[in-house]
Amino acid sequence: MTTQTGQPGGAATGRATLKDVAHRAGVSVPTVSRVIAGNYPVASATRRRVEKALRELDYVANTHARALRGHGAQTVAFVLKDVRGPSFAEVAHGIEEEASRRGRLCLVCVSGGDPARELEAVHLMRQQGAEAVILIGSVRDDEPYRRQMSAIARSLHQSGSRLVLCGRPAPGDSVPATVVEYDNEGGAHAITSRLLAAGHRRVLFFGGDAELTTSAERLAGYRRALSDFGVPFDAALVEKVPFDRGEAYLSMRARLHRDRDFTGVFALTDAVAAGALRALAEAGLSVPRDVSLVGFDDVPPATDLRPQLTTVHVPYEEMGRTAVRLALDRRGDGPGVPEQHVLLGTHVVVRESVAPPPKAD
Amino acid sequence: MTTQTGQPGGAATGRATLKDVAHRAGVSVPTVSRVIAGNYPVASATRRRVEKALRELDYVANTHARALRGHGAQTVAFVLKDVRGPSFAEVAHGIEEEASRRGRLCLVCVSGGDPARELEAVHLMRQQGAEAVILIGSVRDDEPYRRQMSAIARSLHQSGSRLVLCGRPAPGDSVPATVVEYDNEGGAHAITSRLLAAGHRRVLFFGGDAELTTSAERLAGYRRALSDFGVPFDAALVEKVPFDRGEAYLSMRARLHRDRDFTGVFALTDAVAAGALRALAEAGLSVPRDVSLVGFDDVPPATDLRPQLTTVHVPYEEMGRTAVRLALDRRGDGPGVPEQHVLLGTHVVVRESVAPPPKAD
């Protein structure tokens, strides 16, 4: 590595170091360092020579050496299930924008929804000394989850970093973590209420693995709305289907083959709604004339559907931005009052997919 | 930092270091290192004590120190315009999957399409000593671009890293960069030919900034198809519109207001097609009965459109994977034969949005 030829300045291979630059400029290493930092007096003749050498050798500082020396790595890390999901992508975008606004680089990992992979990713990020580790998306909220998150939060906290939980529940009180959630239950309540207010009484809750917090919370909102309207809950109207548009299509097709005992559908996500819509259309059912349909997420493709989807807006991008902001601004606080919890609002976006149920009930 | 209390093992703040662990286990630092590496004989009694201390102190290695010591940072870096674009997201996913399969962490930056921001990102990534720097997406292929990319490629190459250009042209020959492109021109030719073969003669080329390579190449394919079918090119049938669905909608609405002098539309991307479709539908034009419409990209939401979009499939995810694979496998090669160039194939996916033009021509 560097110049082992004895000849100063004849960089052979590898990146040029301060030493190489110093040799070439005929000065000492600290002088070069000072020219770069610019926060110390250096004779302008010297400075010019150094700057020339810097340019000629195409010098770039070594972040690792810098991180080792003092100021840790200026990085923000995050883990998500899959960047291809539009809602995840929005969160990621928010994180990246806010991080880069603050001069930070981002580390990403995808977990594919596998908790073990997520843990592994966290481990790598811890090794990197990331300033914040942001974990995104729904989980099974069980004991192991809480225990693990608490442990991670504490480890990170102790090493001067911060765990941020985004769109997933806090693992318990007095755990030094930042939690940024959005109002799943409220959004689900509001959108279900729309359907109910329009006169629907048989509303299919379509999609979701009840084990996952997102599904559970949306289901809870659905049930509360039902109860507000005095409509009894019917377990037969809860259809369990994966998050995916293709699966959703198949699932709705099967359901329609079995029965059509509903006039409204609350799809767990916009993508699921898209799949459902296709099955509905193929079955000769018109939305919203025969069946009303709503989604959740308000991702851009929701406006490409015909009819355009009435759905719940979730501030995903803001969630990402907030995660970074809170984690970074909180740095330097002592161990006092370590928890932080933010709940972002959601709201219904009315478009074209809801109408009163058909008369012939 | 670390344990300055004099009391061994009483880690106060900051992450535990090998020294802390060594103190607590009553051994020397290298011994701990050896236990961790596991590639050296250590007495099992000692090993157990060390492992206990490791656990108790919640030790994690410091990547920066490791990177500094020898084997550089095990990271792959990439820059893209915006993760929210489905096609970009697919590339990103391919990169992340392949990188994590090889135990690498990913560094990301978004540029917003601004070359200056992109350059800045590259600089940061160079400082990080990333094993590969992958630049994704369309560019203006001018002299400054080529010069800059060549310079970056050479710098990176010299420091043992690698520049990968993904979905953008090579900056010239004998530049030590890896280029992974896909066949824009061929895809555009094929899909335009579909329209032409169905009998269309007035095909609107809808969307795109001709300055950008992607647009230019797709336009070239369109023109070649025209020429193959003996249809004269008409500049009035080239509508310049941004990549965005919303802009596309507005643009198509305006166009339809002006004239309807076409029976087929080749939208530059699926998102643009979605916007166009909406305007078409609102104008009372049925696709494909009145107008045929095709897109490019074959992203998942293309199947949510009604009718489902006939489009060109682009292997975005594979592009990402290939980028990582080539960059990492090529490491250790000498300076000989440094260029690498891969052109991935594209193909038409026939769905429902193309039909013969209406009879009443």
Next chain:
DNA sequence: CTGTTAGCGCCTTCAG
């Protein structure tokens, strides 16, 4: 089997 020594690239004292 284990400890001592040295140095990766950088920056911050401290002396000139």
Next chain:
DNA sequence: CTGAAGGCGCTAACAG
């Protein structure tokens, strides 16, 4: 204004 010395955390050589 500039150089010499030391150390961040880790690992690879060498001793013992």
